[in-house]
Amino acid sequence: MNFIEAFSRTVRCYSGKTAVITDEGWSETYGELDRRTTRLANALEERVGGARIATLSCNGVLPLEAMLASHKRGVANVQLPFRESQGGIVSMLEPTGASALLFDDSNVEKALGVLDRTDFDAAIHRGDAEVDHEAVESYEAIVENASSEALEPDPAFEHGVFYTSGTTSTPKAVLHDQESMWLGSTQVVMEMGIDESDVALVTSPWYHMVTCDAWMLPHIQAGATMVIQTHFDPDDALELIETHDATGLLAVPTQLRSFVEAQRANEYAVETLSYIRTGGSIVTESLVDDVSTHLTPNVYNTYGLTEGGPNLAYAPPSLQTDHPGTIGNESFMWELRVVEPAETAASLDPDATVGRGGTGEVLARGKGATDGYLGRPEATEQLFVGDWLRTGDIAEVDSDGNLHIVGRADNMIVSGGENIYPEEVEEILEGYDAIEEAVVIGAPDDHWGERVACVACVGAETAVSEDDLDEFCRDHDRLANFKRPREYVLTSERLPRTDTGTIERETVSREFFEIE
Template sequence: MNCIDAFDRAVRCYPETDAVRTDDGRRYTYAELDDRTDRLANALESLASGERIATLAHNGPEAIETMIASHKRGVGNVQLPFMSSPAGLAGMLEPIDASVLVFDDANAEKALDVFDRSDLSMAVSIDGAETNREAVYAYDELLDDAPAGRPESHANEHGILFTSGTTSASKAVPFDQDQLWYGGTQVIMEMNIDHGDVALLTTPWYHMVTTAAWILPHLQAGATIVIQESFDPPETLRLLDEHDATGLLAVPTQLHALVDETKRGDYELDALSYIRTGGSVVTERLSELVNEHLCDGLYNTYGLTEGGPNLTFADPETQREKPGTIGKESFMWELRVVDSAAHAGSFDPTAEVDAGETGEVIGRSPGMCEGYLGRPDATRNLLVDGWLRTGDVARVDEDGHLYIVDRVDNMIISGGENVYPQEVEEVLATHDAVTEVAVIGLDDEVWGERIAAVVRTNEADLCEADLETFCTDHDELADFKRPREYTIVEKSLPRTDTGKIRREAVHTEFF
């Protein structure tokens, strides 16, 4: 069984059910989506038989269609992150060997810049922009002219996704359809998704979590996906209300924004029964706010691009009992928490830590990747003795539940003591006047690194002395972990579109 087998089953079982709906009113049933993606697959074959395509687009039915059409061709779709720069995107494409770039109007200028910088030979414009240029074709015209019926499959690729690049340059991670079928199946099991569900898609489609934990499982189950082009809290809540949506995927920063918006507007969210989140810490306060204002079905999950299927999940009951936990290993995974090591040569996958201790999360699953494309050294550090190194540090409680502490490479060494920024951030985030916080290490002649915090607040009278007193008096923060320097700001801190703090950007912007 693989992704296209699962889609074919949904088409057979639910041909007249809406597969996708859009925020501009379009609807395609499973039968219609099947026909459109057959035609798109044939059109792409006519342009570049057996060769990969790349897609640079905001959320839309065409992004999902390029994914399914690629499954039908068996040739991977390169899922480009539209927030990256043209130079960055061109660099991502270098090891990929893609021939065709599919782009939408919102990304037309960037797409043509990438086209000129790369070895791409053709482009397809979703909205018809720039089709007066040589080798740029109109998406709808290609579909209209393409024959019906499925082309012969070349292989079993799903496509290529990219790491978030929060601690290093983005890396290309290939997956086949069998690997991501495990991801879809696992999510269906975690949240009991079925063909009656209506799920809102608002996070960028190209991320692994959106692909493997949202789009693919709902298509596999025969459910309906409502597509929002980009996140906007009032519009997100309106779409949830209008479509009686049962499910939502949102990172914690989005959940905070949605909770705030519910206090300003009148939204009926009675149908909403499950919210999937992850990417950054889910605090006890956020969990309470979501239960009060959105729904009581909050699932906290943990994963990474290289993992394919998410590694852990905490169901709503567990999340209420143990706020912030990422739960235990999910259905397709075997996990361990082991002593951290900077390099593969010193890494021991058998050195498991005891309850109450911290270590690096490692795992193995039939759905995980087999390495990075064109990066053999990085692959050797990622995969050791069959185990996937996540680079994430977690604490294990007495019941075996995991709590992410931080990234291994975010660790600050101050006065010879190891400090993980996220531990300090979690304490500062409980201050009533703090809305966002990022902690980093600054070079220091005496301490090696000194701990510094950038704090966002909406209260003009918050000062460094207040924060210093708060941290000094807090019984969960050892003195050596206390920040020695504070910067107080009113603007939002730099984050990735999955809600993770961009620490290098914080350092550059504020220090």
């Protein structure tokens, strides 16, 4: 089944129901959303034929309608990250074959720069800003003037192009079709019991897999209402929950921390909030406790990757009580294995599974996986071991068979022949009251090969020394001595992260330790 069929069912059942509300005052029903996206699909066909389009936009109506119009065409929408640089976007577009660029008011300057450096057949702007470019058309004008006749979609039934959150090179382009999106969306509806009575706040960037296929599409499939926040702000988001009686929230861990801080300070009325979905980076036990105390006890922790759809594993709230921070185990559409880690796909054995209490790399098998990266055959070859998708993530299997992500295989530090996953050390360090966040890396060492080094973000008014942290680590009963940092840098500045909360380790290594 393709997702556009699921959307058509929603329109038949809930045509007059509100589909989307934005913090800018726009709203439309499912019937209106259906009619507008048909017109947009026709307008795009007139301008670029069967070519793909690209969308550069903050959260709002534009990316939602562009995705659904692309479903109706059966041709992908390239989901561009609006936080990327102009040059980065130009590089990211190269393997996609996109022929039209859609953009909003917040991205006018960047979009015009991209247009001047690329060869698009069409450029379409939605918003009130004055755009001085002869090739740019008005979004609302083309929608109003386009045909309302249904299209025959391309049999490829593409959904769109996502990007991996690369921090050291151009992010890799990942194509998913609508069957993959429907599988992922259906899985999330099943996991969380989403139905037409739900009101979901959309506040994380739309172009990420987790926001798109683990949040927006499932709520559309169920006929629920989405409240879209254009630019993330925790206080404004909590006010939207209060105003619209929102029942659900998706937030990556960095966002959840800011939600907790805002709620502690202002105590918004969020009693209607019945579930929170999180993931994207490691969720700590302390964060689960804080969210349960200040927002809702119903925390769904999930684990996935762009190449595999919305998530491979999930842990319902009931698991967080006895296994805080776990990602649970395989979701409905996936089979998972945890195997002995290896440096390359060729040297990895998918049958070398680890037992309970063991640690290894997560492999996944399911129909929701991508076929590979656009224009990157060598990277695609490393992505699979037979029909198993290689995640590159390291998980510990607890005594009940639940998985706990402890780090990335490519982040592993080898010190004196011992393997150390920095995320494990970071979680312990962040349990020290004075530390707001910590990053652990491997610094070159003539004797040990690598030594464990730490950058700790502490409050500007906090008095803490390297000796204090070293004593804390020496005394901690969960930290082996060989994992203890031998070098510290203390800073009051926030550490660099991607917008899904992933630490930019290469940036930390370069800026704090001058490691290239």
